[in-house]
Amino acid sequence: MITDLKRVIKAGFKNFTRGGLVSFASVLISTITLSTITSIIILQAVLYSSLNIIKDKVDVTIYLNVGVQEGQAMLLKASLEKLPEVAEVTYTSAEDALAQFRERHATDYPTIQSLDEIGENPLGSSLNVKAKEISQYESIADFLKSDNVLVSGPASIIDHPNYYNNKPVIERLNSIISGAQKLGFLLTFVLVLISVAITFNTIRLAIFISKEEIGVMRLVGASKMRVRGPFLVEGVIYGVLATIFTLVLFWPITAWFGRNMTDFLGINVYEYYFSNLFEIFVIILLSGILLGVISSFLAIRKYLNK
Amino acid sequence: MIYFNNVSKVYKDATALENVTMTITAGEFVSIVGHSGAGKTTLTKLIMAEENPTDGTVFFESIDVHKLNNNNLTKLRRRIGVVFQDFKLLQNKTAYENIAFAMEAVGKSDEEISSDVPHVLELVDLAHRSHHFPIEMSGGEQQRLAIARAIINQPELIIADEPTGNLDPINTHEIVQILKKINGLGTTVILTTHNRGVIDSVGKRVITMENGKIIRDSKHEK
Numbered sequence: 297m298i299t300d301l302k303r304v305i306k307a308g309f310k311n312f313t314r315g316g317l318v319s320f321a322s323v324l325i326s327t328i329t330l331s332t333i334t335s336i337i338i339l340q341a342v343l344y345s346s347l348n349i350i351k352d353k354v355d356v357t358i359y360l361n362v363g364v365q366e367g368q369a370m371l372l373k374a375s376l377e378k379l380p381e382v383a384e385v386t387y388t389s390a391e392d393a394l395a396q397f398r399e400r401h402a403t404d405y406p407t408i409q410s411l412d413e414i415g416e417n418p419l420g421s422s423l424n425v426k427a428k429e430i431s432q433y434e435s436i437a438d439f440l441k442s443d444n445v446l447v448s449g450p451a452s453i454i455d456h457p458n459y460y461n462n463k464p465v466i467e468r469l470n471s472i473i474s475g476a477q478k479l480g481f482l483l484t485f486v487l488v489l490i491s492v493a494i495t496f497n498t499i500r501l502a503i504f505i506s507k508e509e510i511g512v513m514r515l516v517g518a519s520k521m522r523v524r525g526p527f528l529v530e531g532v533i534y535g536v537l538a539t540i541f542t543l544v545l546f547w548p549i550t551a552w553f554g555r556n557m558t559d560f561l562g563i564n565v566y567e568y569y570f571s572n573l574f575e576i577f578v579i580i581l582l583s584g585i586l587l588g589v590i591s592s593f594l595a596i597r598k599y600l601n602k
Numbered sequence: 603m604i605y606f607n608n609v610s611k612v613y614k615d616a617t618a619l620e621n622v623t624m625t626i627t628a629g630e631f632v633s634i635v636g637h638s639g640a641g642k643t644t645l646t647k648l649i650m651a652e653e654n655p656t657d658g659t660v661f662f663e664s665i666d667v668h669k670l671n672n673n674n675l676t677k678l679r680r681r682i683g684v685v686f687q688d689f690k691l692l693q694n695k696t697a698y699e700n701i702a703f704a705m706e707a708v709g710k711s712d713e714e715i716s717s718d719v720p721h722v723l724e725l726v727d728l729a730h731r732s733h734h735f736p737i738e739m740s741g742g743e744q745q746r747l748a749i750a751r752a753i754i755n756q757p758e759l760i761i762a763d764e765p766t767g768n769l770d771p772i773n774t775h776e777i778v779q780i781l782k783k784i785n786g787l788g789t790t791v792i793l794t795t796h797n798r799g800v801i802d803s804v805g806k807r808v809i810t811m812e813n814g815k816i817i818r819d820s821k822h823e824k
Contacts, residue, residue, distance in 0.1 A: 300709075310694075515684055516679070
């Protein structure tokens with residue numbers, strides 16, 4: 297058994313080295329497939345990072361009535377934080393709001409003058425709410441309309457939330473983000489499918505060349521496993537070599553993108569590549585080996601029946 | 603040893619064999635002669651179970667070869683050595699490796715392989731070609747290599763399907779002499795050919811085929 301295994305592995309290596317151009321072509325095509333998979337992994341990271349940046353820019357501010365005590369605002373903040381949809385609530389006091397307003401309009405003399413003439417702080421405090429998902433802002437807004445003692449009735453502390461002003465923009469953004477995610481998934485699926493089909497066909501052609509030899513091996517009494525084994529070993533070699541080539545290839549590519557495109561892409565692709573190198577290595581190595589072995593296994597099956 | 607019982611083989615639009623019944627006993631040297639398309643190769647393919655008969659049965663000793671499962675068919679093929687007109691050598695293996703492969707297939711150890719392969723290569727006068735690939739060898743050398751591969755596992759039967767079809771008279775004579783020598787050591791040989799000269803030089807039992815039928819068997823004429 298061990299002797300058989302040793303012979304199969306040795307024959308696989310010999311066939312690979314003697315295969316010349318055919319072996320080279322198979323490794324090249326496998327490398328292209330694995331490069332596609334690696335590109336997709338990186339593109340997904342870029343897409344998710346961009347989407348997260350956009351998502352992070354969306355929030356809802358609840359403006360509280362002038363004169364609401366900090367304690368009441370804190371009670372509302374605490375009850376908002378208990379909602380499962382809420383990621384973060386930030387309180388801005390009336391004084392802070394005024395300071396920020398003055399800072400923002402420091403060069404707008406008439407506005408500052410009018411503010412000084414009023415004499416008192418016309419701004420109320422506010423709560424800035426960030427939801428975990430963009431789609432959850434609506435339910436947070438619904439909560440604010442509910443029968444909560446703090447927010448309803450004549451004693452309501454809420455002046456108005458700006459959700460309804462921003463609603464069309466938020467909804468549109470939400471549909472763009474989910475559309476982008478779906479498109480990304482579809483694109484991934486189609487690209488992987490095409491690459492797999494091309495690799496499968498290349499390996500099938502490589503085995504087709506050996507069709508007659510497979511028949512001869514069977515005629516001299518070789519078992520199916522003895523005939524199939526070296527082809528599977530070759531499949532593994534294709535996968536391992538293609539993985540190494542892909543990892544090396546993406547080093548300068550990601551370095552270039554990291555140096556020149558970080559601002560545009562939102563993440564440093566080079567850093568992402570190296571901080572996730574082990575995971576990427578495992579994913580493409582397994583994909584490469586599985587692709588090589590399964591393609592070889594399926595391609596040789598039809599010649600083994602006699 | 604081999605028994606054909608009323609065997610017919612019909613391809614889509616052509617009858618390759620029609621009601622063939624014959625017996626070959628162990629140790630015989632049988633030449634099967636006939637024009638191209640007479641059914642000689644089909645007959646040998648049926649013994650190897652490369653093809654299934656349309657009708658009838660083929661026995662190797664008491665085994666119906668077409669009822670064997672894959673494992674047992676592999677075991678049966680290990681008892682038969684085959685030589686083809688187009689040699690059918692493994693092109694990406696050297697002469698040594700071609701023979702070693704046949705030994706590996708039957709589970710011989712590395713020690714047996716390294717002691718037997720040089721010996722058989724010497725027997726067919728190819729010791730000096732042991733590390734050459736088939737493409738680097740002449741037709742006669744390739745056929746001698748094919749014979750060496752066929753006999754390495756000491757099979758009970760050698761099937762030589764037109765082994766001299768691609769060879770010049772000198773190489774043809776050599777191959778016939780090697781096959782006679784193998785038969786002299788007790789191995790049954792079935793040789794198919796369309797070359798009268800080959801049959802004359804063998805001088806053993808001759809079965810003549812035409813249009814898929816046996817029209818003459820020298821065994822029954824004696």
